[in-house]
Amino acid sequence: QKEVEQNSGPLSVPEGAIASLNCTYSDRGSQSFFWYRQYSGKSPELIMFIYSNGDKEDGRFTAQLNKASQYVSLLIRDSQPSDSATYLCAVKESNAGNMLTFGGGTRLMVKP
């Protein structure tokens, strides 16, 4: 069964630090990768997506993709208490149409 795995956390970091969130996936044919943020009681919101190996930066967020090792990560620089949320990794697997497979999410806590 194809899977997307995330450490459930909580991952606790001090304010101003870099938070590093990791995700591994099992389908080697996966082509598209997404990071979503979900605040408690709210629906997920898209942070960014990445298709190619390497880094992609957007403001304080950097997504890193390594297809050979089958992992994707999200770095949050200068973490703020408002970044405290659950971060969901999603993967478009091969032969899945437009369906995304979501990981269980990592809960991030940024302490002031």
Place this chain on the structure above:
Amino acid sequence: GAVVSQHPSWVICKSGTSVKIECRSLDFQATTMFWYRQFPKQSLMLMATSNEGSKATYEQGVEKDKFLINHASLTLSTLTVTSAHPEDSSFYICSAGAGTRGETQYFGPGTRLLVL
């Protein structure tokens, strides 16, 4: 851009009634929409994939006769929970596919259903 709305945001109903939830893509057309359910402190669970003009594809274990999905236009999909029971109480979230590849999912704000 890529805004998805859901209505209603909250529903409280009696056991045995049916509830319809609407999902709209406001500024783009979505060939594919998705319906998820999320119980407290649990992961998103995909219920079904809805394609405009065709029957929805339901995930294993999801009763298609209980959760009726209609995707009549490129901007509207509806989920009807028929004969709702307390165990159907959950957070229902839709998403719509957008972007150049159509695979980036944008989520609606969700509908919280409480069945008494």
